[in-house]
Amino acid sequence: PGDEVLVVEPSFVCYSPIVSLCGGVPVSLQTTAENEFRLTADMLREKITPRTKLLILPFPNNPTGAVMRREDLEAIAEVLRGTDIMVLSDEIYSELTYSGVHSSIVQIEGMKERTLLVNGFSKAFSMTGWRLGYVAGPEPVISQMLKVHQYAIMSSPTVSQYAAIEALENCESDVAKMRDEYDMRRRYLVKALNDIGLTCFEPMGAFYVFPCIKSTGLSSEVFCERLLYEYNVAVVPGNAFGECGEGYIRISYAYSLKHIMTAIERIKEFLAALDKQRNGEQ
Numbered sequence: 001p002g003d004e005v006l007v008v009e010p011s012f013v014c015y016s017p018i019v020s021l022c023g024g025v026p027v028s029l030q031t032t033a034e035n036e037f038r039l040t041a042d043m044l045r046e047k048i049t050p051r052t053k054l055l056i057l058p059f060p061n062n063p064t065g066a067v068m069r070r071e072d073l074e075a076i077a078e079v080l081r082g083t084d085i086m087v088l089s090d091e092i093y094s095e096l097t098y099s100g101v102h103s104s105i106v107q108i109e110g111m112k113e114r115t116l117l118v119n120g121f122s123k124a125f126s127m128t129g130w131r132l133g134y135v136a137g138p139e140p141v142i143s144q145m146l147k148v149h150q151y152a153i154m155s156s157p158t159v160s161q162y163a164a165i166e167a168l169e170n171c172e173s174d175v176a177k178m179r180d181e182y183d184m185r186r187r188y189l190v191k192a193l194n195d196i197g198l199t200c201f202e203p204m205g206a207f208y209v210f211p212c213i214k215s216t217g218l219s220s221e222v223f224c225e226r227l228l229y230e231y232n233v234a235v236v237p238g239n240a241f242g243e244c245g246e247g248y249i250r251i252s253y254a255y256s257l258k259h260i261m262t263a264i265e266r267i268k269e270f271l272a273a274l275d276k277q278r279n280g281e282q
Helices: 015-021 041-047 069-080 137-150 158-170 172-195 220-230 257-281
Strands: 005-011 025-029 052-058 086-090 115-120 135-136 249-252
Touching: 005 015, 015 025, 025 041, 041 069, 052 069, 135 137, 172 257, 220 249, 220 257
Parallel strands: 005 025, 005 052, 052 086, 086 115
Antiparallel strands: 115 135
């Protein structure tokens, strides 16, 4: 109890609550659009204390789509080498990287021995309903995880395991086709959002964009609620992914281009209505 876990934010909503449920203390590492939502060695160094036990590295990132470059990971590894801190590297979107090859911290010298690599089949192979993932790491840690896993979950369904084997053996070309399609939607969506006045940094992984809505004067939650109830477009408020996500929204491009284009038109209408409303108030 009281051990600290460093959580890069914005990030998937489950990390911090799970840390708290286990008696740990989640410590936020807040990234910014100015740094393309990457974690830096300086940010990491500032947050390390004698109680720090784990760093969660969720890249490619949900919700921002940010990726870590090899040089970023090398700098982080250099900071960690002087500590006993473990790394949990969540690489569930590793196959959905649009600029070059995905870089993992386990590729850095000396990091494999202190890293738990988490991945699965839900994103790369579109197998969300099959509920199959895996973790690779040092045997002493995995053996302790097994004690919890076998009583909490027992095992993954046999049919899911056979489906995963089929995916690994015969579906790599489908992953490549899907990645190309996502890439096209990604480029369209980033340009379209910037064109209608919502500043959006270019994500290089996953299938999300994270545009800034601060110019509207609305909070993330109010923006999302009004967009949903008034224009039937569902997006996620950025503050759901951490405090530093306030002023942003997450948009998924896992939907068809046709629906994405319709959503952009409706968001454009919403922004125009907000401008008209503000001008009327003046």
